[in-house]
Amino acid sequence: MADGKTNGTNGAKTSEAATAEAQVTFLEAIKQAMFEEMERDPSVVLLGEDVGVYGGAFKTSEGLLERFGWERVIDTPISESAIIGAACGMSYLGLRPICEMQFIDFIVCAFNQITNFVAKGHYLWNAPAPMVIRGPSGGGVHGGPFHSANPEMYFVHTPGLKVIYPSTPYDAKGLLKAAVRDNNPVLFFEHKFLYRRIKGEIPAGDYTVPIGKAVVRREGKHLTILSYAAMMHTSLEAAEALAKEGIEAEVIDLRTLLPLDEETILNSVRKTNKCLVVHEDTKTGGIAGEIAALLCEKAFSDLDGPLLRVTSLDTPVPYAPTLEEYFLPNAKKVFAAAKELARY
């Protein structure tokens, strides 16, 4: 899987030019984003389980309590619905709360609060809910069936939400800042496999990355690989191996799943005429199906082959390393699927 190296094109020209860059981990990037946003705007508050005194289960909020105090860094009871509901109420008074789910798996405990209360307010009664719901997601760390979830698609199916799933420290920081400043409820998934394994350059100053924009991580002409989060790195690894065999894959990092950047996807597929989608989410109901529909509707005559998908199995995430490895996509599986697709 990912080897800790990030690809040079992290979506920002400035990062290559800037001098005061620092190599930071994915986790540090998130921490910096929260710190800087709270520093910038006193209406930003953080609430979640163990976020204050303890600094968060993964230490993403370490130091925030000391700096911002009890009223802005709120240790909550183990009550996901209360966290989301209270944040929604806070947002009605003009605050911009960030909610941490200790593990993103627990977000479904607040499913009703998110999909019925938070997501529908602007449409129904003109009440925006500027809030961020973030937390560690994803597998590959032997977390088992309840600490490895990729629940993004439950929410991609909910109009009114925005859904972000970044793959680099640069994007994590820039997109989290953009999420805090957005007037809509934004779900921000942090792949925990990347937390300490991925390092990347981050410019010194304030910057944001636009929500709803995908980015081309690697240019190529033979086929398009669409991916996001940890699988982004897996896809890049596979693309390197494919290049050695003369297959140039264009790799696109979706970054935002809702709203989906149709333009970037369509531009690439119109060029390569082939599309492979790689995601760690399970197959049925994953974003690949949505992209297949999009291509059928808008690029049918451009396709030279079927849309293929490399995804996790349609099962819960199993615990044993042997099982989990079998369950997850990997560079080999991506490589094989890409070769098959390239034959068309």
Place this chain on the structure above:
Amino acid sequence: MKKDLTRQQHLDLYYYMRLNRAVEDTMVKLFRQNKIVGGLYSSLGQEAISVGTSYALQKKDWLAPMIRNIGALLVKGVKPRDIFMQHMAKYDSPTKGKDGTSHFGDLDDLHIVSPISMLGDLIPVMAGVAIAGRYLGQKIVAMTWIGDGGSSTGVFHEGLNFAAVQKAPFVLILENNLWAYSTPVRKQVPLENLADRAKAYGIDSYIVDGNDVAAVYSTTKEAVERARAGEGPILIEAKTFRRLGHAQHDPAEYVPKEMRAYWEARDPIALHEKFLLSEKLLDAKSKKDIEDKINTLLATERDFAENSPMPPAELAETGVYCTGEECHKIRAKWERPISEVTPPKSSVQAVWTVPGFGSGKSSGGVNAPIHFGDTQPSTGISASEAKSSNGGKPAAKVAAKTAAKKTVKTAASASRKARR
């Protein structure tokens, strides 16, 4: 208790209860003429609760109604036409026909949060409103209602517990009308008094006769001012009865006749009127004046509502997302100096004490008596640690951090002793 109220207050309560009932009577007529799009709920016999509780709020306070709290909306300043139009799904309604019933709100002016159908969900939301109001220094109170049935939801517990640990200025009115649709209260909760639940949250509660509007008001007023003063959330159980079925479609044949008769004899408006007449606060003429005023008002309001068009179909596609500043300018209204919050001078006292073990500590400190398993004692924090734990920002807060650490240190070592 009744004597504490001024004549005007008594008359206001009377007026709003009459208005509440008249608005709902008008809607029953509209319903029978098929002019109401969805279902129609009734608060017949429960008007004293909606009116008496909300009358204890100030203009700046926030409320979120449940389905049987039209009276509270009227007291807060909602126009009857808006209530009619919501039910009729009209274009000029507050939600432009996108939702019905009391599902609408007003963030800017009246400070009303729209409910959703899922029972109990308003409780954490209003706890959040209360916490945010305190943070901004607004000295507001947040109020919402819940039924005897709705009090069985998980989110009731989560919301009230969170409000309680936060000592949020939040007042929750539990309207015990003995029925949740067809389910009697005894099948919801094996308690005589639902207010007893407050004990489990470590908060105060009151029980009040929900058909005595003056008592409802006085009790709520006391609760609201205690919450405002920082005493934390308060639960008020108002005992009453749902006189009609769950909604228009439900004849409620499951309700025993004697039970209905008992409560019909205790109509809150009739009781209050009797009191007003006996105290000479109201006479036949002033009563007639009130009735005329309501009739005239509602005739106009109903006309307006009936003449409003249905929304154009394409409206369905609009408004899912806030598109930015031109759509909504989101600004918190600060009523305390922003400088107080960064660096923090908290207005709330954060108590982090486990009895017998002293205080806990922040994550950068030495020992964490409240986290036995996972914290290794260390001698202190190095500068680099302090730096990284502040998100890579050096400077001022390191000093603040060290200061905070000092105050905790003695407690931490004391607690280590206590553990031995």
